[in-house]
Amino acid sequence: xxxxxxxxSYDSVADRKPRWVLQLCHGYDGPFMDCARQYAALFKGTxxxxxxxxxxxxxxxxxxxxxxxxxxxxxxxxxxQLRGLKxxxxxxxxxxxxxxxxxxxxxxxxxxTYVALLGTSLPVIGIQHAFGVYRRRSRxxxxxxxxxxLLLLCxxxxxxxxxxxxxxxxxxxxxETLYNRxxxxxxxxxxxxxxxxxxxxxxxxxxxxxxxxxxxHPDKDQATLIRGFAKARSELPDNALxxxxxxxxLEADLRSLAEDLCVxxxxxxxxxxxxxxxxxxxxxxxxxxxxxxxxxxxxxEAMAANTPIICADxxxxxxxxxxxxxxxxxxxxxxxxECLLREYELNKDSNVCAERSGALLVSHFSDDAAKRxxxxxxxxxxxFKI
Numbered sequence: 081x082x083x084x085x086x087x088x089s090y091d092s093v094a095d096r097k098p099r100w101v102l103q104l105c106h107g108y109d110g111p112f113m114d115c116a117r118q119y120a121a122l123f124k125g126t127x128x129x130x131x132x133x134x135x136x137x138x139x140x141x142x143x144x145x146x147x148x149x150x151x152x153x154x155x156x157x158x159x160x161q162l163r164g165l166k167x168x169x170x171x172x173x174x175x176x177x178x179x180x181x182x183x184x185x186x187x188x189x190x191x192x193t194y195v196a197l198l199g200t201s202l203p204v205i206g207i208q209h210a211f212g213v214y215r216r217r218s219r220x221x222x223x224x225x226x227x228x229x230l231l232l233l234c235x236x237x238x239x240x241x242x243x244x245x246x247x248x249x250x251x252x253x254x255x256e257t258l259y260n261r262x263x264x265x266x267x268x269x270x271x272x273x274x275x276x277x278x279x280x281x282x283x284x285x286x287x288x289x290x291x292x293x294x295x296x297h298p299d300k301d302q303a304t305l306i307r308g309f310a311k312a313r314s315e316l317p318d319n320a321l322x323x324x325x326x327x328x329x330l331e332a333d334l335r336s337l338a339e340d341l342c343v344x345x346x347x348x349x350x351x352x353x354x355x356x357x358x359x360x361x362x363x364x365x366x367x368x369x370x371x372x373x374x375x376x377x378x379x380x381e382a383m384a385a386n387t388p389i390i391c392a393d394x395x396x397x398x399x400x401x402x403x404x405x406x407x408x409x410x411x412x413x414x415x416x417x418e419c420l421l422r423e424y425e426l427n428k429d430s431n432v433c434a435e436r437s438g439a440l441l442v443s444h445f446s447d448d449a450a451k452r453x454x455x456x457x458x459x460x461x462x463x464f465k466i
Contacts, residue, residue, distance in 0.1 A: 098129045102177065102185045102202065104192035106162070107136040108143045111377055112188060115207070117148040118261055119186050121447045122454050124148075126466045128183075133176065135162060135169055135192060162191055166198075173199035184464060190219060197226045203462045208234040210374050211395070214246035223247055231461045233258050235375040236396025256457050259400075260375050261445040267384045270358050277362035281350065287319045290420065291363035291387075293356050293378050294370065296328030296349075301369040301392070301411060303330075303337055308369075308416030310341035315421055322347045323363070325356050360385035365423045371410055373397040379405075380445050383437040390419045400445070404436050 101123060105116050120130040129150035134143070139154040155172055162169060177200050185202040187193040190213050193206035204226070214220055214232075223230060224247070232255045234240035240257045244250065271277075278285060290309060294300040302324055309322045324334070324347070331349060338347040353359065357378070360366070366382040367390045376397035382389050389405030391397050398407050406423065408415040443449060451466075458464045 099127055100180050100182045101128050101130045102173075102182045102196075102200070103130055103132040103149065104173065104185065104187040104196050105132065105134050106189050106192055108134050108140070108147075109137070113143055113146045114377075115188055115209070115260070117146060117263075118447070118450070119188075119207070120147060120149045121263070122451050123466060124447075128466060131176075131180070131182075133173070135195070166191065166195055169195045170199040177202070184458075184462070189213075193230075194222065197222065197230065201229075203229045203231070203458075203464065205231045205233050205458070208232055208239050208243055211239060211242045211372055212246075214243050220247055227254060229462075230254070231256065231458070233457070235260050236399050238372075238396040238399065239374050253461055256461075258450060258454055258457065259445055260377055260380070261447055261450045262377070262380045262384060262441070264384060264441050264446055267357065267381060270355070271361055271385055272358050274361045277359040281323070281353070281359055281362055283321065283323065283348075283362055284319065287321045288317050288424065289321050289323055289363050290365050290367055291323045291325070291360075292367050292369065293325045293353075294368075295326050296324070296330040296334060298330065299371050300326075300328075301371055302334055304392075304411050304413050304416060305367055305369045306334060306337050306341065306343070306347060307413035308367075308420060309347070310338075310343045311413055311417035312420040313343055313346065316424055320346060320424075323350060324348070325350050325353045327352045357381040357384075360387050363387050365390060365420070367416070367420075368392060368397055369410075369416070370394065370397060376400050380441065383441055383445075386433040386437050388423055388433055390416065390423060404440050 103116060103119055105112055116132045123130050131151040132147045132149040133153045135155050135157050136159060137154060138156050144152045157169055173195055182202055185196045185200055185204045187196040187204055188207045189209060196204045214223060232243055234243055234257050237257050240255055244255050283289060292302060292305055338344040360382055365388045368376060368379060369392050371394050373395040379389060379397060379400045389401050391401045391405050391407050392410040393407050394410035406419045408419050455466050
Protein backbone atom coordinates (compact mmCIF):
# COMPACT_ATOMS: atom_id res chain seq x y z
CA UNK A 81 0.00 0.00 0.00
CA UNK A 82 1.04 3.62 -0.39
CA UNK A 83 2.66 5.00 2.75
CA UNK A 84 0.10 6.74 4.89
CA UNK A 85 -2.68 4.22 4.15
CA UNK A 86 -1.63 1.80 6.88
CA UNK A 87 -3.97 3.36 9.41
CA UNK A 88 -7.20 2.14 7.75
CA SER A 89 -9.81 0.29 9.78
CA TYR A 90 -10.09 -2.87 7.72
CA ASP A 91 -9.86 -6.04 9.78
CA SER A 92 -7.99 -8.16 7.23
CA VAL A 93 -6.51 -8.14 3.76
CA ALA A 94 -9.44 -10.25 2.60
CA ASP A 95 -11.88 -7.45 3.59
CA ARG A 96 -10.10 -4.74 1.64
CA LYS A 97 -10.92 -3.49 -1.78
CA PRO A 98 -8.36 -4.90 -4.25
CA ARG A 99 -5.69 -2.56 -5.50
CA TRP A 100 -4.31 -2.96 -8.96
CA VAL A 101 -0.85 -3.08 -10.51
CA LEU A 102 -0.47 -2.69 -14.26
CA GLN A 103 2.22 -4.77 -15.99
CA LEU A 104 3.17 -3.93 -19.59
CA CYS A 105 5.08 -6.40 -21.75
CA HIS A 106 6.15 -6.01 -25.35
CA GLY A 107 5.15 -9.61 -26.07
CA TYR A 108 5.21 -13.11 -24.65
CA ASP A 109 7.79 -14.75 -26.92
CA GLY A 110 10.88 -16.45 -25.49
CA PRO A 111 11.41 -15.76 -21.79
CA PHE A 112 9.02 -12.82 -21.48
CA MET A 113 5.91 -14.73 -20.46
CA ASP A 114 7.91 -16.09 -17.53
CA CYS A 115 9.15 -12.57 -16.78
CA ALA A 116 5.50 -11.54 -16.45
CA ARG A 117 4.93 -14.51 -14.12
CA GLN A 118 7.92 -13.54 -11.99
CA TYR A 119 6.59 -10.04 -11.33
CA ALA A 120 2.97 -11.12 -10.86
CA ALA A 121 4.23 -13.58 -8.23
CA LEU A 122 5.61 -10.68 -6.18
CA PHE A 123 2.04 -9.63 -5.34
CA LYS A 124 0.68 -13.08 -4.54
CA GLY A 125 -0.92 -13.13 -1.10
CA THR A 126 -1.17 -9.32 -0.92
CA UNK A 127 -4.11 -6.96 -1.37
CA UNK A 128 -2.88 -6.18 -4.88
CA UNK A 129 -4.10 -7.70 -8.13
CA UNK A 130 -2.05 -7.65 -11.31
CA UNK A 131 -3.28 -6.89 -14.82
CA UNK A 132 -0.71 -7.96 -17.41
CA UNK A 133 -0.96 -6.31 -20.83
CA UNK A 134 0.86 -7.70 -23.88
CA UNK A 135 1.32 -5.03 -26.54
CA UNK A 136 1.99 -7.62 -29.27
CA UNK A 137 0.69 -11.14 -29.72
CA UNK A 138 -2.80 -12.54 -30.14
CA UNK A 139 -4.91 -13.89 -27.29
CA UNK A 140 -3.83 -17.26 -25.90
CA UNK A 141 -5.20 -19.32 -23.02
CA UNK A 142 -1.74 -20.82 -22.47
CA UNK A 143 -0.29 -17.32 -22.07
CA UNK A 144 -3.10 -16.37 -19.69
CA UNK A 145 -2.25 -19.32 -17.48
CA UNK A 146 1.50 -18.84 -17.78
CA UNK A 147 1.32 -15.17 -16.85
CA UNK A 148 -0.07 -16.03 -13.38
CA UNK A 149 -1.93 -12.71 -13.35
CA UNK A 150 -5.41 -11.76 -12.18
CA UNK A 151 -6.22 -10.31 -15.57
CA UNK A 152 -4.46 -10.57 -18.95
CA UNK A 153 -5.08 -8.20 -21.88
CA UNK A 154 -3.82 -8.70 -25.44
CA UNK A 155 -3.61 -5.51 -27.50
CA UNK A 156 -2.39 -7.40 -30.57
CA UNK A 157 -0.29 -4.62 -32.10
CA UNK A 158 2.29 -5.48 -34.71
CA UNK A 159 5.95 -4.62 -34.23
CA UNK A 160 5.56 -2.03 -36.99
CA GLN A 161 2.76 -0.30 -35.07
CA LEU A 162 5.07 0.04 -32.06
CA ARG A 163 7.66 2.03 -33.98
CA GLY A 164 7.83 5.79 -33.82
CA LEU A 165 5.61 7.59 -31.32
CA LYS A 166 3.44 4.53 -30.49
CA UNK A 167 0.36 6.75 -30.15
CA UNK A 168 -2.09 3.87 -30.56
CA UNK A 169 -0.53 1.90 -27.73
CA UNK A 170 -0.32 4.99 -25.52
CA UNK A 171 -4.03 5.74 -26.04
CA UNK A 172 -5.00 2.11 -25.41
CA UNK A 173 -3.09 2.06 -22.14
CA UNK A 174 -4.58 5.42 -21.18
CA UNK A 175 -8.08 3.95 -21.55
CA UNK A 176 -7.15 0.89 -19.49
CA UNK A 177 -5.85 3.06 -16.67
CA UNK A 178 -8.92 5.29 -16.78
CA UNK A 179 -11.16 2.23 -16.33
CA UNK A 180 -9.44 1.01 -13.18
CA UNK A 181 -7.62 2.36 -10.15
CA UNK A 182 -4.02 1.37 -10.77
CA UNK A 183 -1.33 2.42 -8.32
CA UNK A 184 1.86 1.19 -9.96
CA UNK A 185 3.10 0.17 -13.40
CA UNK A 186 5.77 -2.43 -14.18
CA UNK A 187 7.09 -2.29 -17.75
CA UNK A 188 9.45 -4.80 -19.34
CA UNK A 189 11.97 -3.45 -21.88
CA UNK A 190 12.14 0.06 -23.29
CA UNK A 191 9.05 0.40 -25.52
CA UNK A 192 6.59 -0.58 -22.77
CA THR A 193 8.44 1.75 -20.39
CA TYR A 194 8.03 4.59 -22.91
CA VAL A 195 4.32 3.77 -23.31
CA ALA A 196 3.84 3.62 -19.53
CA LEU A 197 5.50 6.99 -18.94
CA LEU A 198 3.54 8.79 -21.67
CA GLY A 199 0.26 6.92 -21.21
CA THR A 200 -0.05 7.08 -17.41
CA SER A 201 0.85 9.25 -14.46
CA LEU A 202 1.76 6.20 -12.36
CA PRO A 203 5.07 5.40 -10.73
CA VAL A 204 6.81 3.22 -13.34
CA ILE A 205 9.30 0.42 -12.78
CA GLY A 206 11.17 -0.24 -16.02
CA ILE A 207 12.70 -3.74 -16.03
CA GLN A 208 16.03 -3.81 -17.85
CA HIS A 209 16.81 -7.16 -19.48
CA ALA A 210 19.69 -6.15 -21.77
CA PHE A 211 22.84 -4.09 -22.19
CA GLY A 212 22.99 -0.84 -24.15
CA VAL A 213 19.32 0.15 -23.87
CA TYR A 214 19.99 3.69 -22.57
CA ARG A 215 22.97 4.57 -24.73
CA ARG A 216 20.76 6.57 -27.11
CA ARG A 217 20.44 10.27 -26.29
CA SER A 218 16.64 10.22 -26.76
CA ARG A 219 16.28 7.45 -24.18
CA UNK A 220 18.59 9.18 -21.75
CA UNK A 221 16.43 12.30 -22.10
CA UNK A 222 13.25 10.33 -21.41
CA UNK A 223 14.74 8.70 -18.29
CA UNK A 224 15.87 12.07 -16.95
CA UNK A 225 12.64 13.96 -17.75
CA UNK A 226 10.55 11.31 -15.96
CA UNK A 227 13.19 10.54 -13.36
CA UNK A 228 11.00 11.36 -10.35
CA UNK A 229 8.51 8.60 -11.11
CA LEU A 230 10.78 6.12 -12.90
CA LEU A 231 12.76 3.34 -11.28
CA LEU A 232 14.98 1.22 -13.52
CA LEU A 233 15.27 -2.30 -12.16
CA CYS A 234 18.03 -4.39 -13.74
CA UNK A 235 18.40 -8.17 -13.97
CA UNK A 236 22.04 -8.10 -12.81
CA UNK A 237 24.64 -5.74 -11.38
CA UNK A 238 26.38 -5.83 -14.76
CA UNK A 239 23.28 -4.46 -16.49
CA UNK A 240 22.77 -1.96 -13.65
CA UNK A 241 26.30 -0.62 -14.09
CA UNK A 242 25.75 -0.32 -17.85
CA UNK A 243 22.53 1.67 -17.32
CA UNK A 244 24.09 3.95 -14.72
CA UNK A 245 27.04 4.61 -16.98
CA UNK A 246 24.71 5.41 -19.89
CA UNK A 247 22.68 7.83 -17.78
CA UNK A 248 25.72 9.34 -16.11
CA UNK A 249 24.28 8.76 -12.66
CA UNK A 250 25.54 7.28 -9.43
CA UNK A 251 22.13 7.47 -7.79
CA UNK A 252 21.35 3.90 -6.77
CA UNK A 253 17.82 4.91 -5.80
CA UNK A 254 17.09 5.40 -9.51
CA UNK A 255 18.75 2.22 -10.78
CA GLU A 256 18.69 -1.00 -8.76
CA THR A 257 19.25 -4.73 -9.26
CA LEU A 258 16.63 -7.44 -8.87
CA TYR A 259 17.75 -10.81 -10.18
CA ASN A 260 15.56 -13.00 -12.33
CA ARG A 261 14.25 -16.08 -10.57
CA UNK A 262 12.42 -19.33 -11.06
CA UNK A 263 9.58 -21.19 -9.40
CA UNK A 264 11.95 -23.80 -8.00
CA UNK A 265 9.34 -26.42 -7.19
CA UNK A 266 7.61 -26.05 -10.57
CA UNK A 267 10.86 -26.31 -12.55
CA UNK A 268 12.01 -29.35 -10.59
CA UNK A 269 8.62 -31.02 -10.97
CA UNK A 270 9.02 -30.85 -14.77
CA UNK A 271 12.47 -32.47 -14.81
CA UNK A 272 12.77 -35.91 -16.34
CA UNK A 273 15.01 -38.46 -14.69
CA UNK A 274 18.53 -38.87 -16.04
CA UNK A 275 17.57 -42.07 -17.81
CA UNK A 276 14.36 -40.69 -19.34
CA UNK A 277 16.05 -37.45 -20.41
CA UNK A 278 18.86 -39.35 -22.14
CA UNK A 279 16.39 -41.59 -23.92
CA UNK A 280 14.50 -38.54 -25.21
CA UNK A 281 17.72 -36.86 -26.44
CA UNK A 282 19.06 -40.17 -27.76
CA UNK A 283 22.21 -39.99 -25.64
CA UNK A 284 24.10 -43.11 -24.46
CA UNK A 285 23.54 -44.02 -20.82
CA UNK A 286 27.27 -44.35 -20.19
CA UNK A 287 28.43 -41.09 -21.84
CA UNK A 288 29.97 -38.20 -19.89
CA UNK A 289 27.97 -35.29 -21.30
CA UNK A 290 28.91 -31.61 -21.47
CA UNK A 291 25.94 -29.49 -22.55
CA UNK A 292 25.16 -26.02 -23.82
CA UNK A 293 21.72 -24.56 -24.59
CA UNK A 294 21.33 -21.37 -26.60
CA UNK A 295 21.06 -19.76 -30.01
CA UNK A 296 23.89 -20.59 -32.40
CA HIS A 297 25.00 -16.97 -32.50
CA PRO A 298 28.36 -15.19 -32.05
CA ASP A 299 27.14 -13.77 -28.71
CA LYS A 300 26.85 -17.31 -27.33
CA ASP A 301 30.38 -18.21 -28.49
CA GLN A 302 29.88 -21.97 -28.88
CA ALA A 303 33.05 -21.90 -31.02
CA THR A 304 35.14 -21.45 -27.86
CA LEU A 305 33.22 -24.32 -26.27
CA ILE A 306 34.11 -26.63 -29.16
CA ARG A 307 37.75 -25.51 -29.06
CA GLY A 308 37.93 -26.02 -25.30
CA PHE A 309 36.38 -29.47 -25.62
CA ALA A 310 38.86 -30.39 -28.39
CA LYS A 311 41.79 -29.31 -26.20
CA ALA A 312 40.56 -31.46 -23.31
CA ARG A 313 39.40 -34.38 -25.45
CA SER A 314 42.48 -36.60 -25.10
CA GLU A 315 42.30 -36.47 -21.28
CA LEU A 316 38.55 -36.95 -21.04
CA PRO A 317 36.95 -40.41 -21.16
CA ASP A 318 36.44 -41.98 -24.59
CA ASN A 319 32.68 -41.65 -24.16
CA ALA A 320 32.75 -37.89 -23.53
CA LEU A 321 30.25 -35.94 -25.62
CA UNK A 322 29.61 -32.24 -26.20
CA UNK A 323 25.89 -31.62 -26.77
CA UNK A 324 24.69 -28.26 -28.09
CA UNK A 325 20.95 -27.54 -28.14
CA UNK A 326 19.68 -24.65 -30.25
CA UNK A 327 19.44 -23.32 -33.76
CA UNK A 328 20.95 -20.33 -35.54
CA UNK A 329 23.01 -18.97 -38.37
CA LEU A 330 26.29 -20.48 -37.14
CA GLU A 331 25.26 -24.14 -37.33
CA ALA A 332 27.27 -24.90 -40.48
CA ASP A 333 30.31 -23.00 -39.15
CA LEU A 334 30.23 -24.91 -35.87
CA ARG A 335 29.98 -28.24 -37.64
CA SER A 336 32.94 -27.29 -39.82
CA LEU A 337 34.95 -26.23 -36.76
CA ALA A 338 34.29 -29.59 -35.08
CA GLU A 339 35.47 -31.36 -38.23
CA ASP A 340 38.61 -29.23 -38.45
CA LEU A 341 39.44 -30.10 -34.84
CA CYS A 342 38.69 -33.82 -35.44
CA VAL A 343 35.96 -33.99 -32.77
CA UNK A 344 32.92 -34.08 -35.06
CA UNK A 345 31.85 -37.54 -33.84
CA UNK A 346 31.78 -36.33 -30.24
CA UNK A 347 30.04 -32.97 -30.89
CA UNK A 348 26.28 -33.32 -31.25
CA UNK A 349 24.23 -30.35 -32.49
CA UNK A 350 20.70 -31.40 -31.61
CA UNK A 351 18.85 -28.37 -32.97
CA UNK A 352 15.83 -26.92 -31.23
CA UNK A 353 14.48 -29.00 -28.34
CA UNK A 354 11.14 -27.73 -26.95
CA UNK A 355 11.19 -27.22 -23.16
CA UNK A 356 14.87 -28.10 -23.07
CA UNK A 357 15.07 -27.41 -19.34
CA UNK A 358 13.14 -30.64 -18.70
CA UNK A 359 16.19 -32.65 -19.82
CA UNK A 360 18.96 -31.04 -17.76
CA UNK A 361 19.44 -34.14 -15.59
CA UNK A 362 20.85 -35.83 -18.70
CA UNK A 363 23.97 -33.64 -18.43
CA UNK A 364 27.08 -34.18 -16.32
CA UNK A 365 28.14 -30.56 -16.66
CA UNK A 366 26.57 -27.44 -18.18
CA UNK A 367 28.83 -24.89 -19.91
CA UNK A 368 27.86 -21.31 -20.78
CA UNK A 369 30.40 -19.46 -22.94
CA UNK A 370 28.36 -16.33 -23.75
CA UNK A 371 29.74 -12.84 -24.25
CA UNK A 372 27.94 -10.22 -22.13
CA UNK A 373 25.07 -12.42 -21.00
CA UNK A 374 22.78 -9.99 -19.12
CA UNK A 375 21.73 -12.70 -16.67
CA UNK A 376 21.39 -16.29 -17.90
CA UNK A 377 18.10 -17.94 -16.90
CA UNK A 378 19.45 -21.19 -18.27
CA UNK A 379 21.93 -21.24 -15.38
CA UNK A 380 19.09 -21.30 -12.85
CA GLU A 381 17.52 -24.16 -14.78
CA ALA A 382 20.80 -26.07 -14.62
CA MET A 383 21.05 -25.40 -10.89
CA ALA A 384 17.51 -26.68 -10.38
CA ALA A 385 18.68 -29.98 -11.88
CA ASN A 386 21.77 -29.96 -9.58
CA THR A 387 24.00 -29.90 -12.66
CA PRO A 388 27.57 -28.59 -12.20
CA ILE A 389 28.20 -25.37 -14.16
CA ILE A 390 31.16 -23.83 -16.00
CA CYS A 391 30.61 -20.22 -17.02
CA ALA A 392 32.46 -17.42 -18.82
CA ASP A 393 33.26 -14.35 -16.71
CA UNK A 394 31.44 -11.97 -19.05
CA UNK A 395 28.27 -10.02 -18.27
CA UNK A 396 25.90 -10.90 -15.45
CA UNK A 397 26.13 -14.68 -15.72
CA UNK A 398 29.12 -14.93 -13.39
CA UNK A 399 27.02 -13.27 -10.66
CA UNK A 400 24.58 -16.16 -10.91
CA UNK A 401 27.08 -19.00 -10.52
CA UNK A 402 29.44 -17.39 -8.02
CA UNK A 403 29.83 -19.82 -5.15
CA UNK A 404 28.40 -22.69 -7.17
CA UNK A 405 30.21 -23.20 -10.48
CA UNK A 406 33.59 -22.69 -12.13
CA UNK A 407 34.31 -19.43 -13.95
CA UNK A 408 36.82 -19.00 -16.80
CA UNK A 409 37.96 -15.94 -18.82
CA UNK A 410 35.66 -15.25 -21.76
CA UNK A 411 36.83 -16.79 -25.08
CA UNK A 412 39.79 -18.54 -23.42
CA UNK A 413 39.56 -22.08 -24.78
CA UNK A 414 42.61 -23.24 -22.81
CA UNK A 415 41.17 -22.16 -19.45
CA UNK A 416 37.84 -23.67 -20.43
CA UNK A 417 39.52 -27.00 -21.19
CA GLU A 418 41.16 -26.90 -17.75
CA CYS A 419 37.74 -26.37 -16.17
CA LEU A 420 36.32 -29.32 -18.07
CA LEU A 421 39.17 -31.58 -16.92
CA ARG A 422 38.84 -30.36 -13.35
CA GLU A 423 35.12 -31.04 -13.41
CA TYR A 424 35.68 -34.56 -14.65
CA GLU A 425 38.44 -35.25 -12.15
CA LEU A 426 36.43 -33.87 -9.25
CA ASN A 427 33.49 -36.05 -10.17
CA LYS A 428 31.36 -33.87 -7.89
CA ASP A 429 29.10 -35.60 -5.42
CA SER A 430 25.55 -34.91 -6.57
CA ASN A 431 24.47 -34.43 -2.94
CA VAL A 432 26.99 -31.59 -2.56
CA CYS A 433 25.68 -30.00 -5.77
CA ALA A 434 22.13 -30.40 -4.52
CA GLU A 435 22.94 -28.66 -1.24
CA ARG A 436 24.72 -25.77 -2.95
CA SER A 437 22.11 -25.27 -5.66
CA GLY A 438 19.21 -25.48 -3.23
CA ALA A 439 20.71 -22.93 -0.85
CA LEU A 440 21.66 -20.49 -3.62
CA LEU A 441 18.34 -20.73 -5.44
CA VAL A 442 16.35 -20.14 -2.26
CA SER A 443 18.51 -17.28 -0.97
CA HIS A 444 18.98 -15.36 -4.24
CA PHE A 445 16.81 -16.63 -7.09
CA SER A 446 13.44 -17.63 -5.63
CA ASP A 447 10.13 -15.77 -5.71
CA ASP A 448 10.23 -15.36 -1.92
CA ALA A 449 13.73 -13.83 -1.96
CA ALA A 450 12.74 -11.49 -4.79
CA LYS A 451 9.58 -10.40 -3.00
CA ARG A 452 11.53 -9.30 0.07
CA UNK A 453 14.04 -7.30 -1.96
CA UNK A 454 11.42 -5.84 -4.29
CA UNK A 455 9.33 -4.65 -1.35
CA UNK A 456 12.34 -2.93 0.17
CA UNK A 457 13.33 -1.25 -3.12
CA UNK A 458 9.95 0.20 -4.02
CA UNK A 459 9.25 1.32 -0.47
CA UNK A 460 12.51 3.24 -0.49
CA UNK A 461 11.92 4.72 -3.94
CA UNK A 462 8.16 5.36 -4.03
CA UNK A 463 7.07 4.84 -0.39
CA PHE A 464 5.03 1.94 -1.75
CA LYS A 465 4.52 -1.11 0.45
CA ILE A 466 3.28 -4.59 -0.39
